[in-house]
Amino acid sequence: MKICQQMDCDKTIELHILPEKEGWILFQKYAGLSDNSSKSILDRGRKISKECKGLPIAIAFIARSLKGPRPLEEWDVALTSLQKSMHVNDNEDESRKKVYTCLKYSYDNMKDETAKKLFLLCSLFREDEEISEELLVRLAKGATLIDKIDDDDSYDECRKKVIVAKNKLIDSCLLLNCKYERVKMHDLVREMALWIANEENVAVNTSKKNEMTKVEKGKDIKYLLCEGKIKNLFSSKFDGSKLVILIVYMKTHHHVEVPNSFFENKPGLQVLILSNSFVPRPSLSLPQSIQRLTNIKSLYLKRFKLGNISIIGNLQALETLELV
Known part of the structure; x- marks a missing residue:
């Protein structure tokens, strides 16, 4: 199976399933791990990376979600979540189900409710459609996706919160950054978002x-x-x-x-x-x-x-x- 994903490159590249060693190297890159990281974290990281089955998109999602100072319990929860099979569609192949599991974990562990709402909103747009930041702000404001906005200067407040939420989604690999302050969803991410909704x-x-x-x-x-x-x-x-x-x-x-x-x-x-x-x-x-x-x-x-x-x-x- 081949997975196409735009990571830190300027264009979409096609990657085969990675060998376990290369998958671990990629995981360390996105999780910000090094040989100086604690043994407990590295041990858990290796197990999580192995559960991603060499899928670059899955590795990127799950590793990004664990980047930064995290308690060991959070790594344990991530590992347990990946080891459980997701009931999406019996006809889906195992590689696709694994990607869905990683996406669902990344979404479930996002603490920003505005980012979650924005994520589901973006799934409404067509495959590969680039969505302008301005349109997201207007939709979020129009559909009252953001709570607790002061009446004074409410549009600017909404814009700020949408931009913060958008950046969190990009950092979590749930949205792809495009030129001219636009974003889009990977087709697998969009499928997952529609399934969640x-x-x-x-x-x-x-x-x-x-x-x-x-x-x-x-x-x-x-x-x-x-x-x-x-x-x-x-x-x-x-x-x-x-x-x-x-x-x-x-x-x-x-x-x-x-x-x-x-x-x-x-x-x-x-x-x-x-x-x-x-x-x-x-x-x-x-x-x-x-x-x-x-x-x-x-x-x-x-x-x-x-x-x-x-x-x-x-x-x-x-x-x-x-x-x-």
């Missing part, structure tokens, strides 16, 4: 009937990303009572008319992104029912020709409006 985070291709069925049967969806045939989404009937964030990616040059019924059962929606990637831009018509989104804080309409959108002025809770 269970039925609350859902990313679907609306062109696939089986994926739309998952949406229509969902009762607890909080974050939803849709791409594909947009008509399938607009015509579907799903429980949006708990929906907080909705991201819709389109690729069309035809006029887009959101049906009036679409916003009728989404009272808690706080962030809405409608984004089109087709050139030339199609026109977009918003229904009267958008006024029912009384909790909407952030609205993004990207790459559309917009006519009269004065109806947006009736959204009293709206804090951020972006028309690109």
Whole structure:
């Protein structure tokens, strides 16, 4: 099995499973260990490294999470966690399950709740999609992911907390740093994050009937990303009572008319992104029912020709409006 992972390099490199000795060298690098480290730590480190089965991505995740002064008990917990098999999917091969186990350990032992929420939020975006720091701040603010922010200068406070959380995720290898203050998720990390979020985070291709069925049967969806045939989404009937964030990616040059019924059962929606990637831009018509989104804080309409959108002025809770 080959694992692709961007570590401290400028580009993604492909690595085979490492021999035990090379795996241990890599583990020491990411955990900050040396021959001068205590024997107790080194002994536990070797056992943990061995449990990673030579997978570079697993070694990087688990070693980074143990870097710095840590009590022996924490190393013991890490070893025990890796020795337990994770029940993800019976069809997954053992190497993949081991990576999932390492990711889950790294996530579970993160003490920053904001970082955890941000991690799950990032899983909503498409594979290999680079997410701007500014967008993360706006989503975190719009979806109220960060508690205890003073009313005065709240946006700046939110930005600071998001940046701190983002950096912690990068240090833990749960996010990859990109150029221009952007981040992205490794595909395995994204799969794991969606698994952790269970039925609350859902990313679907609306062109696939089986994926739309998952949406229509969902009762607890909080974050939803849709791409594909947009008509399938607009015509579907799903429980949006708990929906907080909705991201819709389109690729069309035809006029887009959101049906009036679409916003009728989404009272808690706080962030809405409608984004089109087709050139030339199609026109977009918003229904009267958008006024029912009384909790909407952030609205993004990207790459559309917009006519009269004065109806947006009736959204009293709206804090951020972006028309690109």
